[in-house]
Amino acid sequence: MSNDMSDAPITDGKKRYASGVLKYKQMGYWQPDYVPKETDLIALFRITPQEGVPADECAAAVAGESSTATWTVVWTDRLTACELYRAKAYRVDPVPNTGHGTKTEQQYFAYIAYDLDLFEPGSIANMTASIIGNVFGFKAVKALRLEDMRIPVAYLKTFQGPATGVVVERERLDKFGRPLLGATTKPKLGLSGRNYGRVVYEGLKGGLDFMKDDENINSQPFMHWRDRFLYCMEAVNRASAATGEVKGHYLNVTAGTMEEMYARAEFAKSLGSVIIMIDLVIGYTAIQSMAIWARKNDMILHLHRAGNSTYSRQKNHGMNFRVICKWMRMAGVDHIHAGTVVGKLEGDPLMIRGFYDTLLDTHTPQQLEKGLFFEQNWASLNKVMPVASGGIHAGQMHQLLTYLGDDVVLQFGGGTIGHPQGIQAGATANRVALEAMVMARNEGRDIWNEGPQILRDAGKWCTPLKQALDIWGDVTFNYESTDTADYAPTPTASV
Amino acid sequence: MMTNSNQRLTQGQFSFLPDLTDTQITAQLEYALKKGWAIGVEYTDDPHPRNTYWEMFGNPMFDLKDAAGALMEINSCRKTFPSHYIRVTAFDATRGVESPTMSYLVNRPAKEPGFGLVRQEVDNRAIRYTIHSYATDKPEGERY
Numbered sequence: 001m002s003n004d005m006s007d008a009p010i011t012d013g014k015k016r017y018a019s020g021v022l023k024y025k026q027m028g029y030w031q032p033d034y035v036p037k038e039t040d041l042i043a044l045f046r047i048t049p050q051e052g053v054p055a056d057e058c059a060a061a062v063a064g065e066s067s068t069a070t071w072t073v074v075w076t077d078r079l080t081a082c083e084l085y086r087a088k089a090y091r092v093d094p095v096p097n098t099g100h101g102t103k104t105e106q107q108y109f110a111y112i113a114y115d116l117d118l119f120e121p122g123s124i125a126n127m128t129a130s131i132i133g134n135v136f137g138f139k140a141v142k143a144l145r146l147e148d149m150r151i152p153v154a155y156l157k158t159f160q161g162p163a164t165g166v167v168v169e170r171e172r173l174d175k176f177g178r179p180l181l182g183a184t185t186k187p188k189l190g191l192s193g194r195n196y197g198r199v200v201y202e203g204l205k206g207g208l209d210f211m212k213d214d215e216n217i218n219s220q221p222f223m224h225w226r227d228r229f230l231y232c233m234e235a236v237n238r239a240s241a242a243t244g245e246v247k248g249h250y251l252n253v254t255a256g257t258m259e260e261m262y263a264r265a266e267f268a269k270s271l272g273s274v275i276i277m278i279d280l281v282i283g284y285t286a287i288q289s290m291a292i293w294a295r296k297n298d299m300i301l302h303l304h305r306a307g308n309s310t311y312s313r314q315k316n317h318g319m320n321f322r323v324i325c326k327w328m329r330m331a332g333v334d335h336i337h338a339g340t341v342v343g344k345l346e347g348d349p350l351m352i353r354g355f356y357d358t359l360l361d362t363h364t365p366q367q368l369e370k371g372l373f374f375e376q377n378w379a380s381l382n383k384v385m386p387v388a389s390g391g392i393h394a395g396q397m398h399q400l401l402t403y404l405g406d407d408v409v410l411q412f413g414g415g416t417i418g419h420p421q422g423i424q425a426g427a428t429a430n431r432v433a434l435e436a437m438v439m440a441r442n443e444g445r446d447i448w449n450e451g452p453q454i455l456r457d458a459g460k461w462c463t464p465l466k467q468a469l470d471i472w473g474d475v476t477f478n479y480e481s482t483d484t485a486d487y488a489p490t491p492t493a494s495v
Numbered sequence: 496m497m498t499n500s501n502q503r504l505t506q507g508q509f510s511f512l513p514d515l516t517d518t519q520i521t522a523q524l525e526y527a528l529k530k531g532w533a534i535g536v537e538y539t540d541d542p543h544p545r546n547t548y549w550e551m552f553g554n555p556m557f558d559l560k561d562a563a564g565a566l567m568e569i570n571s572c573r574k575t576f577p578s579h580y581i582r583v584t585a586f587d588a589t590r591g592v593e594s595p596t597m598s599y600l601v602n603r604p605a606k607e608p609g610f611g612l613v614r615q616e617v618d619n620r621a622i623r624y625t626i627h628s629y630a631t632d633k634p635e636g637e638r639y
Contacts, residue, residue: 167593170594174506174544174545174547176584176585176594177508177596177597178508205500230621237612237624240544240626241610241611242499243499244542244609244610245504246544362591424500432512436512438508439508442522442523443522444522444526
């Protein structure tokens with residue numbers, strides 16, 4: 001990109017701080033020679049510039065508006081170490097397969113570095129108020145999407161991280177070497193507490209590890225929260241006694257105020273629940289508070305990502321879900337819904353693997369094909385258990401295990417409760433399918449190709465599995481994904 | 496007798512499948528050894544879901560490379576404790592895990608009495624639950 005002299009940073013103090021309006025590049029927010037420090041936060045934005053705005057000016061504008069700049073020059077900058085506080089856009093790459101000759105207008109990946117001192121320690125709210133605070137409504141960009149972030153170890157160390165983490169969750173539950181199994185109670189609205197607990201009991205006794213409230217089950221006229229908690233815990237304990245296994249039900253404590261959420265969480269604890277649940281819509285600060293409560297009270301904290309698709313699904317604007325994964329690992333949840341690949345909800349296999357890696361790795365290398373733009377050291381923050389939920393069934397077990405691995409909760413709601421022989425049979429079908437597939441994989445069999453046969457063989461001695469395969473075996477959700485990686489195998493030059 | 500669909504304790508990775516043959520156990524042992532995990536054999540006569548510490552039939556076999564050796568330990572444990580629950584646990588020492596990565600039963604008593612639920616009714620309809628292992632009604636060593 002031509003760096004014409006009129007746009008170059010103005011270094012003469014008198015000219016730089018004369019009243020009036022300057023381009024963001026002139027103000028110093030575009031620094032192509034800048035080498036990010038190990039302690040910098042780095043954000044990668046996908047920018048669609050307004051007509052006539054050069055990409056680097058656009059990147060500089062985003063850097064400016066997400067850090068120190070306002071629309072006009074202010075002399076009060078000179079009272080501060082403003083060069084440190086200024087975010088620096090240092091690299092702009094055209095996004096492959098956009099622009100002239102494609103269906104999509106030209107987009108750019110802009111790399112912006114932020115000094116650590118711009119952010120309050122241990123506050124997702126503060127970090128996001130800068131990074132996604134004002135800038136998404138900014139007129140210089142037509143659309144803007146936060147694709148990825150590199151969080152420095154120094155900043156990660158100011159966060160508690162997951163209250164329990166995958167390792168301790170497995171130790172508490174005494175469940176190793178296989179994905180966990182769950183199901184969401186259905187219908188999600190309308191059941192009385194007594195009827196609701198029945199579904200929980202049947203699912204758990206049949207072989208699931210967890211049952212779950214749905215995101216919008218809180219305390220409605222048909223079932224108030226105390227009733228739900230009491231009946232669900234009766235179900236959990238009965239199922240535990242019937243099987244000799246630790247069982248759980250995610251009691252959703254989401255409510256209108258923190259005070260109410262704490263009260264519900266305390267009640268769940270007093271009843272002996274191993275796990276509670278919150279929704280993403282309660283907000284970052286509330287999530288962090290509940291994570292601290294959960295750590296203090298030996299509680300696993302499940303997060304439902306309710307609302308995320310309002311800003312994560314469209315490719316040109318909003319933010320990628322992998323960024324939410326990073327923030328939620330920092331905020332301290334133990335479970336997060338992160339996609340199924342094969343189910344009814346959005347998800348490209350490699351993109352989903354990128355989310356899972358973000359939640360589970362101790363150290364994530366840069367992997368552009370998975371949408372992971374940065375190497376990320378997780379600084380010993382606990383791992384978050386990804387949850388795969390939505391339109392999955394026993395007949396896909398080989399695909400689920402191949403795509404998602406062992407550290408995941410597979411949630412078969414309809415695929416458990418909709419079984420013709422009842423909920424226990426549905427749960428048993430899923431558990432048998434899972435155990436048969438894990439065993440076959442460990443034996444070195446090619447489950448990707450032999451999977452359907454492995455399931456049919458298990459169905460010969462497990463009638464509930466046979467029935468599940470007969471009904472759902474052929475159900476697939478093949479839609480083109482909206483969220484795919486845009487990368488070229490070799491890095492493109494800065495323009 | 497337990498009333499779940501398997502009519503037995505369902506702890507471990509493979510309790511919903513038919514009992515593992517020695518060949519199947521060997522394949523699982525080989526999987527663990529290939530990953531560099533240490534294999535431990537543990538037994539108990541109290542399978543309460545929160546009874547974490549089953550007795551170790553020797554330390555985990557850190558330096559063992561051969562599945563046949565581990566199977567010998569399993570069989571020796573079965574011979575010594577034919578009516579106990581016996582489980583195989585694999586331990587992964589990798590940073591970020593440092594915890595069991597496999598756990599499956601390889602022996603169980605002929606009769607599994609299961610568990611009762613003791614309810615203590617407290618205030619506001621709440622209940623304190625205790626899961627009680629029927630086997631532990633008898634003294635240690637006389638349970639199965």
